[in-house]
Amino acid sequence: MSGLFRSATCSDILRIGEPFDFASGPTPFSSPPYRHLYRKRMSSLSSKANWSRLALFATAFISGAVVMALEILGSRLLAPVFGNSLFVWGALIGVILAAMSSGYATGGWLADRHKSGAVLGWLLLGSGAWTFLLAGVGQPVMFKVSAWIEDPRWGPCFAASILLAPPAFGLSGVLPALLRLSIADLGHLGQHTGAMIAVSTVGSLVGTWGTAFYLLTWLGSVTLVAALGGVQVTLGLLWWWRTAAVRSGAAAPAIGGLRLITVMAGGLGLILLGWLALHPIAVLPPPLYQEDSPYQQVRIRDDDLLRYLILDRTFHAVMWKVDPVELFLPYSQMMMAALGLHPDPQRALILGHGGGSLAKWLARRWPGLKLDLVEVDPSVVRVAEQYFGYEATNAHHVYVKDARVFLRTTDARYDIIWLDVFARHLIPFHLTTQEFFSEVRAHLNHDGVLAVNLSSTGDGADRLRSYAVVETLRTVFPQIESFGVKGPWRTASQKVEPENLIFFAGVPVARMLHPEFAARVSELVAQRRLPVELPELLATRREQEWPRGVVLTDDYAPFDILVGSGRPESGPLAMVSH
Numbered sequence: 001m002s003g004l005f006r007s008a009t010c011s012d013i014l015r016i017g018e019p020f021d022f023a024s025g026p027t028p029f030s031s032p033p034y035r036h037l038y039r040k041r042m043s044s045l046s047s048k049a050n051w052s053r054l055a056l057f058a059t060a061f062i063s064g065a066v067v068m069a070l071e072i073l074g075s076r077l078l079a080p081v082f083g084n085s086l087f088v089w090g091a092l093i094g095v096i097l098a099a100m101s102s103g104y105a106t107g108g109w110l111a112d113r114h115k116s117g118a119v120l121g122w123l124l125l126g127s128g129a130w131t132f133l134l135a136g137v138g139q140p141v142m143f144k145v146s147a148w149i150e151d152p153r154w155g156p157c158f159a160a161s162i163l164l165a166p167p168a169f170g171l172s173g174v175l176p177a178l179l180r181l182s183i184a185d186l187g188h189l190g191q192h193t194g195a196m197i198a199v200s201t202v203g204s205l206v207g208t209w210g211t212a213f214y215l216l217t218w219l220g221s222v223t224l225v226a227a228l229g230g231v232q233v234t235l236g237l238l239w240w241w242r243t244a245a246v247r248s249g250a251a252a253p254a255i256g257g258l259r260l261i262t263v264m265a266g267g268l269g270l271i272l273l274g275w276l277a278l279h280p281i282a283v284l285p286p287p288l289y290q291e292d293s294p295y296q297q298v299r300i301r302d303d304d305l306l307r308y309l310i311l312d313r314t315f316h317a318v319m320w321k322v323d324p325v326e327l328f329l330p331y332s333q334m335m336m337a338a339l340g341l342h343p344d345p346q347r348a349l350i351l352g353h354g355g356g357s358l359a360k361w362l363a364r365r366w367p368g369l370k371l372d373l374v375e376v377d378p379s380v381v382r383v384a385e386q387y388f389g390y391e392a393t394n395a396h397h398v399y400v401k402d403a404r405v406f407l408r409t410t411d412a413r414y415d416i417i418w419l420d421v422f423a424r425h426l427i428p429f430h431l432t433t434q435e436f437f438s439e440v441r442a443h444l445n446h447d448g449v450l451a452v453n454l455s456s457t458g459d460g461a462d463r464l465r466s467y468a469v470v471e472t473l474r475t476v477f478p479q480i481e482s483f484g485v486k487g488p489w490r491t492a493s494q495k496v497e498p499e500n501l502i503f504f505a506g507v508p509v510a511r512m513l514h515p516e517f518a519a520r521v522s523e524l525v526a527q528r529r530l531p532v533e534l535p536e537l538l539a540t541r542r543e544q545e546w547p548r549g550v551v552l553t554d555d556y557a558p559f560d561i562l563v564g565s566g567r568p569e570s571g572p573l574a575m576v577s578h
C-alpha cells in the first residue's frame with residue numbers, strides 16, 4: 001500500500017496538496033478489500049489539504065496586511081525629516097509600487113526553481129529582518145539622506161528606497177510562491193488565483209484601515225513597525241520549519257551540525273535585530289511627550305526656559321515657562337495689531353490652535369472677546385491644554401474641524417479672523433486658494449480684519465510662495481499690508497531675512513498708515529491690551545510693491561510653489577508656525 005502511494009502520480013498529488021479523484025475512474029482501491037484503507041487514506045489527505053489551504057490563505061492575508069501597514073507607517077516615519085507633503089506621499093507610493101512589481105516577478109521566478117515553502121520562509125524572514133532594521137536605525141538613516149539630498153522629491157524617494165523597498169519587495173514575492181503551492185487543478189486555475197489574490201487584497205484593506213484608524217494611534221509608529229517585523233519573522237519561521245519537516249518526513253526536522261550552527265547564528269541575528277527594533281537609535285532629543293495622531297506626529301520638547309510643540313518636523317508653538325501666557329514670538333505679537341484696527345471687536349476666530357498661544361493671551365488681555373478656535377487635530381487640542389496651559393473660558397469655544405469645513409457649517413460673522421495654519425515646509429493647499437479666502441471674506445463683518453501668518457526664509461522658493469499667496473489674497477481683499485518679522489534672538493545687525501510674513505487684509509487696514517492708528521496702538525499698549533513690542537514691530541512694514549504671482553485656486557495650486565524651502569528640524573526655532 002505504501003509503495004503505491006509513493007508512485008510518481010501520487011507523489012505529484014501530495015506535492016500540490018490535493019487528493020486524486022478516485023471516483024472518476026476505476027482504481028485498485030475501489031475493490032472491497034482496499035476500500036476501508038482508501039477511505040482512511042483519503043480522509044488523511046483531505047485533512048492535510050484543508051490545513052494547507054488554510055495556511056496558504058492565512059499567509060496571503062497577513063502578508064497583504066503587513067505591506068499596506070508599512071506603507072501607511074512609511075509616511076509617519078518620513079514626516080519628522082521630510083514632512084508630510086504631496087512629494088513625500090508620491091515618493092512613498094512610487095517606491096512601494098516599484099518594489100512590489102519587482103517582488104512579484106522575483107517571487108514567481110524563485111518559486112519555479114526552488115521549493116515554494118522554502119521560498120516563502122526566506123522571503124518572510126528577510127523582510128521581517130529588514131523591518132526590524134527600519135525600526136532600529138530608520139531615523140538616523142533618514143537624517144543622513146536628507147543631508148545628502150535636499151531636493152523635496154528625490155530625498156524622500158531615496159530614503160523610502162533604502163528603508164521601505166526591501167520589505168515591500170519580500171512581502172510581494174510571497175504571493176506568487178503561495179499561488180505555486182495552491183494551484184492544483186489547472187481546470188480551475190482562474191478560481192484558485194482569484195481566491196488567493198482576493199484574500200491578499202482583503203488583508204491589504206484590513207492593514208490599511210487597521211493601521212490608519214487604530215493601531216498607529218494605539219501603539220505609535222516605531223513600536224508598530226517592530227511588531228510588524230515580529231509578525232513576518234514568526235510567519236517565516238513557521239514556513240521554514242514546516243518545509244524542513246516535510247523534507248525530513250518527520251514532525252520535527254533533523255538538523256545536522258553545520259546546518260545547526262547556521263540556524264543558531266540566524267536565530268541570534270534575528271534576536272539582536274528584534275532588540276534593536278525595540279531600542280531604536282534616535283537622532284532627535286528624547287521628547288517630553290510624543291504620540292502619533294491621525295494627522296501627524298505630535299512631540300513636546302523642553303529646555304531650561306522654553307517648551308516647544310513640534311508637529312512632524314515643524315515647531316508650531318513656543319512657550320516661555322516663566323510666564324506661559326505672554327506671547328514669546330515676535331510674529332504672534334505682530335498679529336495682535338489686528339485688535340488695534342477694529343474700534344470695538346466683539347467676536348473673533350482663530351484658524352489653527354497650535355499650542356494655544358494666541359488664545360491664552362486673549363483670554364487674559366481681552367476676557368470679554370468671544371472667541372472661536374478651530375483645529376483639525378484633536379491631539380493638538382489636548383496637548384495645548386495638558387502641556388501649554390490653555391484653559392477654555394466661557395467666552396471661548398474650541399471646534400475640532402478642518403477650517404473650510406467649519407466655515408461652510410457656520411453662519412457666524414467675525415470682527416477679526418486670525419489665520420495661523422501655515423508651516424514653513426508645507427501649507428495646506430485648500431487654505432491658500434481664492435475660493436478659501438472668499439469663504440473667509442464672507443464670514444468677516446464689513447469692518448472686519450484678517451491677519452495671516454506665513455513662515456518664510458526669504459529665499460527663492462519661499463518668495464514664489466509668498467508672491468502666490470499675496471496675489472491670491474488680492475483677488476478677494478484689494479487692500480493688504482505686509483510686515484516681515486524676525487525671530488526673537490535675531491537683531492537687525494545680523495541682516496537675516498524675515499522669519500515670518502504677516503499680512504493684514506480688509507477695509508480697516510488702510511488706517512495702518514494714519515497717525516490715529518499709531519495713537520490707538522500706544523493707548524492699548526499702555527492699557528496692557530497689546531504687546532509692548534508691537535510699536536517697534538510696526539516698523540517692519542514692507543514698503544515695496546509685491547511682484548506678481550500665481551493665483552491659487554482649488555483647481556490649480558502647484559505644489560512645487562506651496563512646498564517652499566522647508567528644511568528638517570535643526571534648531572529650537574527653526575520653523576515656528578504657531
